[in-house]
Amino acid sequence: MSAGMTTKNGEAFDRVSLESLMRRRLFYTPSFEIYPGNPKGLFDYGPAGCGLQANIVDLWRKHFVLEENMLEVDCAILTPHYVLKTSGHVDKFADWMIKDPKSGEFYRADHLVEEVLEDRLKGDKEARGVKPTAEEGEQKRKKKVKDTKAVKLDDAVVTEIEEVLAKIDNYNGEQLGQLITKYDIRSPRTGDVLPPPEPFNLMFSTNIGPSAALPGYLRPETAQGQFLTFSKLLEFNNQAMPFASASIGKSFRNEISPRSGLLRVREFLMAEIEHFVDPEGGKKHPRFDEVRNIELELLNREVQLAGKTDVERVSIGKAVEQKIVDNETLGYFLARIHLFLQKLGVDAKKVRFRQHMQNEMAHYAADCWDAELLTSYGWIECVGCADRSAYDLTVHAKATGQPLCVRETRKEPLRIEEWQVDIEKKKFGPKFKKDAKTVEAAIEGLTQDVLEKLSLDLKSEGKVSVDVNGVGNGTVELEKDLIAIEKRTRVENTREYTPNVIEPSFGIGRILYSLIEHSYWTRPGSDARCVLSFPPTIAPTKVLLVPLSTHPDFAPLVRRISHRLRVLGVSNRVDDSSATIGKRYARNDELGTPFGITVDFQSVKDGSLTLRERDSMKQVRAGEEEICQAVQRMSEGVEAWEEVAGRLPAFEKQELE
Structure with a gap:
């Protein structure tokens, strides 16, 4: 859990209130919830969640697939055993699991160690009289964290635990078992001594065909389908190198203990890129100079192994020159990922790029960096960017006898x-x-x-x-x-x-949830009105149409404006309920709707409309043509509200509550 998480207006972040909002406004909800014992780690997205996810994916396609001329494919989800055996997933795609022999509860070993040691550090702070952060106090008050005993630890032990937590992802099963023994970590349920961790393969197994003769799995990633179609894609691309394929689709991982809402689930949407590059010449990228001066917050491997989490702000050009980041193509995509997250509207102060440590890296990776977003759950990996070298194409070519390589005339x-x-x-x-x-x-x-x-x-x-x-x-x-x-x-x-592969891999659900946290805040005042400040480009609904009352003269005008906006590609909703205008706007501020158009008696007379902006609640007044065009331009990211407010007359009348 992160210490001192705050919202954009500096208030203590309240995860309980946000989660209540998410379910109340049907962004997402647990799957099969009306049945007792419904499985954890599965969620359904409601209208708002679907709209937000669709807009994130649309922006991803524009930013990567269109901008980079990538070749998009949609490969099969069901994957035969022999494919994933060759790729190494059958033998190596595992997490370390502990089963409590008495309660039957399953724990992921690294998460258990992390949670227990973090609780002990909180107990040490309490014993030393250190005031808890606003977030820690609020969550403890609402009983959403374990009660920790106020036990003072030796300074050396505190330092040691902090170092362990800094490199928790680098421990293998044996080392995690040693930590559990060293710190006497016991079953949270029974208090008993736990057995050593064991590997647990994360893939869902199945059988293909009625005879069950062909074992298979639900794919754990979209990558393998892209590798197996490499030769066809190369031919489609007229044998030109380098090039990239891209795929968006569901993947599945049988998580040991799903937790943290959308952040650790068993079925999720991935967007993956496989950039095929010539290994000769240091994996240079022809467009690297375009991003050379972009600065990133980097947490490299050496810092983590020293037990620290200090980041260094450095330009990607300098990072590649100093070999902090291995090559230009890897660096290029780190910078492009950074720009994508900026477009989505994530908080720039809550983004870092962390390099994988050796034990943490996937079996196929030569180097890997994660784009991590800070949430109330801590730093969460949302995008992985791995140098897979030539591993996948090499092993599949060897297994099949098919040449997955490039031949070019010198x-x-x-x-x-x-x-x-x-x-x-x-x-x-x-x-x-x-x-x-x-x-x-x-x-x-x-x-x-x-x-x-x-x-x-x-x-x-x-x-x-x-x-x-x-x-x-x-x-x-x-x-x-x-x-x-x-x-x-x-x-x-x-x-x-055989080409090498640089792979940016995006967890759309994790990005979506982190963005929601970064966008969430409450207006000052006793009613604590909640707001989601999504950028107009990705907001599920762009405009709320609000007739002043149910007067019949308003209905034809509202229908005409709604139709006109739809023709312009602008999603909109009408709220003609009997609630006050202020309450109707407040309900849609919770949905992240960036704009509101009020239709009143003056609108009927002269066609003028009031346009309201969500965050500032400022309003402008102009004709229907100007208002609709302004909304379209802002929804497409062509124009900002400040520009619109600067050229259209302000409307000073206070919002009716």
Whole structure:
């Protein structure tokens, strides 16, 4: 849990109130809730949640797929066992789990250690008389956190625990077990000693077909489908490199103990990019200069291993030059991710990029950075950006025998001097018989250094010895009538290579929830009116149409404006209830609706309308044409409210409550 989380107007963040708002206004709700014992970690999105998610995805497509000319695909969710066995997910896609033998409760080991040690630090603060943050006090008052015993710890123990928490993601199962023993971490339910952590594979298994002969899984990521279609995508792209594919779709992970609402769920929407790049030349990116000066908050691996969480603000150009970030393409996407999050409206002060530590990295990753957003649950990974090297294409090519590689004509022929072996096949076969292919394969596998040495031995002694596993005593003797070793020049006109992959992977649900927290605040006053300050581009509904009353003269005008806005692509709702205008606006401030149009008797006379902005509650007055165009431009991000308010006449009349 983060210490001192505040809203945009500086008030203590109240997660309980926000979660109540989310359910009351049907942003999201637990799935199958009317049934007792409904499974955790599954959620349904309501109208507001669907609208917000759709707009986030739409902005993602514009920012990445369209801007970068990516090739979008939609691959199958059901994935055969052999695909995920090859990719390594069957053997390695796991978290460390502990089962309480008495209660039967399951715990994710790193989360359990983290929660217990954080509680002990809170107890230490209380024992030292340190005043809790506003958030900690509010949550304890509402009984949403465990009551911690006020026990003072030695200063050295406090420092040690802080260091453990700083690198909690770097511990493997054995190390987590050692921490549980060292700090005497017991079952939260029974207080008993816990068994050592065990690996738990996170994939949902199933069978494909009626005979159940083909085992499979619900995909844990969208990436594998993109890798398997690489050759077809390369052909579609006219063999041009580099290029990127993109995919948006559901993925599934059988979380051990789902928690934290939308942040750790079993079914979720992912948006993933696979950028295929030539490994030669340091993985440069042709557009890197466009982002070189963008500054990011970086938390690198070395700082975390030292038990600290200090970030360094540095330009991505400098980070790549100093090898903090490995290469230009990885750095380019980190900067583009940063710009995307800015467009969404996340709080710039609550964003950082954290490098994965060695034990934490996925089995396929050569390097990985997470874009993390600060929430009331702490720093949450929302986007992962991994250098997968050539792992996936290599293992799938080896398993299938299909060449998942790039062949390109060299601009200039490459002349290569190398040692080559000639085998006298007529004598070689009869001499080694059934072992001939094994011996030949061993010879072909010899390095240039070994071949150079053997050529000298063959010239001086007339024979050489070669190690061959499984033949004779492991060594075979070859005389000069069987082989010849000479240095020759080979001309290579075509280059063949397996691309490396840089993969930005977006958890849409996590981004959505973090954005909601960053956008949430309450207006000063006794009624504590809640507001969600979504940018107009991603707000679920852009405009609320508010007729002053139920007078019949208003209805035709409201219908006409609503239709006109829909034609302009602007989503809108009408609230013609009997509640006051102030209350109607307040209800839609909770939904994040950025604008309101009031229709009154003056509107009927001259067609003028009042346009209200959500956050400032300021209003302008102008004709229908000007108001509708202003709303369209602001909804598309072409114009800001400040610009509209600067050119249209202000409307000073106070809002009616």
